[in-house]
Amino acid sequence: MTVTVRFAPSPTGNIHIGNARTALFNWLFARRHDGRFILRFDDTDTARSRQEYADQIQKDLFWLGIHPDVTVHQSARFDTYAAAVEQLKQAGLLYPCYETAEELERRRKVRLSRRLPPVYGREALRLSEAQRADFEREGRKPHWRFLLPNFSDDPFAPARTEIHWDDIIRGPQTVDLASMSDPVLVREDGSYLYTLPSVVDDIEIGITHVIRGDDHVTNTGAQIALFRALGAEPPAFGHHNLLTSASGEGLSKRTGALSIASLAEAGLEPMAVASLAVLIGTSESVSACPDLDSLAARFDPTATSRGSSRFDPADLDLLNRALLYGMDFDAVAERLAARGIADERAEPFWLAVRGNIDRFAEVDGWWSIVNAPPPEQALAADDLAFVRQAFDMLPPEPWGSDTWKAWTDQVKQASGRKGRALFMPLRIALTGRESGPELAALLPLIGREGTLARRP
Numbered sequence: 001m002t003v004t005v006r007f008a009p010s011p012t013g014n015i016h017i018g019n020a021r022t023a024l025f026n027w028l029f030a031r032r033h034d035g036r037f038i039l040r041f042d043d044t045d046t047a048r049s050r051q052e053y054a055d056q057i058q059k060d061l062f063w064l065g066i067h068p069d070v071t072v073h074q075s076a077r078f079d080t081y082a083a084a085v086e087q088l089k090q091a092g093l094l095y096p097c098y099e100t101a102e103e104l105e106r107r108r109k110v111r112l113s114r115r116l117p118p119v120y121g122r123e124a125l126r127l128s129e130a131q132r133a134d135f136e137r138e139g140r141k142p143h144w145r146f147l148l149p150n151f152s153d154d155p156f157a158p159a160r161t162e163i164h165w166d167d168i169i170r171g172p173q174t175v176d177l178a179s180m181s182d183p184v185l186v187r188e189d190g191s192y193l194y195t196l197p198s199v200v201d202d203i204e205i206g207i208t209h210v211i212r213g214d215d216h217v218t219n220t221g222a223q224i225a226l227f228r229a230l231g232a233e234p235p236a237f238g239h240h241n242l243l244t245s246a247s248g249e250g251l252s253k254r255t256g257a258l259s260i261a262s263l264a265e266a267g268l269e270p271m272a273v274a275s276l277a278v279l280i281g282t283s284e285s286v287s288a289c290p291d292l293d294s295l296a297a298r299f300d301p302t303a304t305s306r307g308s309s310r311f312d313p314a315d316l317d318l319l320n321r322a323l324l325y326g327m328d329f330d331a332v333a334e335r336l337a338a339r340g341i342a343d344e345r346a347e348p349f350w351l352a353v354r355g356n357i358d359r360f361a362e363v364d365g366w367w368s369i370v371n372a373p374p375p376e377q378a379l380a381a382d383d384l385a386f387v388r389q390a391f392d393m394l395p396p397e398p399w400g401s402d403t404w405k406a407w408t409d410q411v412k413q414a415s416g417r418k419g420r421a422l423f424m425p426l427r428i429a430l431t432g433r434e435s436g437p438e439l440a441a442l443l444p445l446i447g448r449e450g451t452l453a454r455r456p
Contacts, residue, residue, distance in 0.1 A: 015060055146229070148177045321357070
């Protein structure tokens with residue numbers, strides 16, 4: 001049996017870091033088991049689904065390094081779902097209900113007032129053919145509920161009916177079907193809710209493992225019952241904890257909070273995002289993994305905690321900086337060349353600046369500083385005189401990694417300056433900044449002629 005997983009976003013907005021967590025959990029699980037990853041667009045809501053969102057979701061997954069083996073659109077499979085609906089109707093497991101939302105809400109409140117669980121009482125099963133016909137003449141259209149197998153002979157006398165599964169992430173789980181309402185599978189307008197198409201697709205595509213957020217734990221009981229009603233054995237299930245914003249709020253595609261597109265646009269490295277999305281809220285220490293293979297080696301779904309985890313974007317900055325610092329020249333040579341950094345100085349330049357950038361794009365600023373004098377900075381009168389004296393003492397070429405020390409040792413002896421008073425004015429004159437890469441590494445890249453051009 002080939003392990004087959006799926007990531008099933010609705011293309012009604014951009015996916016966020018929480019969605020990426022689910023996608024990565026599935027991708028890494030498939031990678032660990034030499035399996036297949038299916039991208040399934042749950043786009044049965046034709047009014048809200050947009051092609052531009054589907055395109056962006058694919059782009060976001062590619063950016064993270066996730067490349068689906070197969071892509072499926074539920075909007076192309078309505079005939080398959082209709083056949084499943086007919087199968088359930090013929091088996092007496094899908095029944096029409098005519099209550100309005102207001103009527104259902106009133107019944108719910110009555111049950112709560114009587115200290116009863118607010119589950120649907122299956123009143124629609126008591127309707128006669130004549131009553132149904134009357135509703136139809138009134139113009140009412142039925143929604144259709146799946147009759148849960150939580151009774152022996154009388155559907156109006158549900159009894160505790162436990163559904164058990166060994167959750168990949170949470171361990172042994174139990175759901176009592178008697179505590180649930182019969183789920184609506186088909187709306188009044190004939191459109192499908194999530195459950196039916198999802199189960200039908202999982203059966204037909206051969207999904208072996210469903211890994212998703214723990215907000216679906218309770219749904220799993222009803223879905224396992226539906227798998228069996230359709231004559232299929234359910235897949236294995238795993239439910240990971242959810243991510244919230246740093247303030248504890250839930251993430252939403254509608255708000256665009258922490259969307260993958262926005263994180264990519266902000267210049268973050270894909271592996272910084274992937275590392276934090278996967279490792280946060282687990283017993284694993286959160287550190288930057290250089291690639292998905294190394295992340296897969298650390299991925300252990302059973303190490304995931306039960307409670308939700310707060311996602312702080314500030315943590316991404318730390319991981320991003322660590323990733324960049326750990327990249328050797330071969331890993332970035334093409335990216336540097338694409339930005340015009342491709343001569344013989346490219347490698348020593350990268351090694352010089354990689355420890356002083358938070359985003360890769362910041363290399364542009366440092367490359368500019370290496371190649372042209374920065375805007376002249378205002379220096380105090382005594383610092384100005386000191387810098388001019390120091391520039392008059394520049395050693396002859398060739399310059400190497402020891403040139404900075406040789407120069408500043410000579411300047412120190414001549415001026416009597418040391419520490420910050422010695423180095424800061426020189427740094428400002430050379431780079432226009434008060435901090436940055438080691439000047440011992442930058443000075444040979446600037447060269448003697450380029451350095452003299454910075455003499456204030």
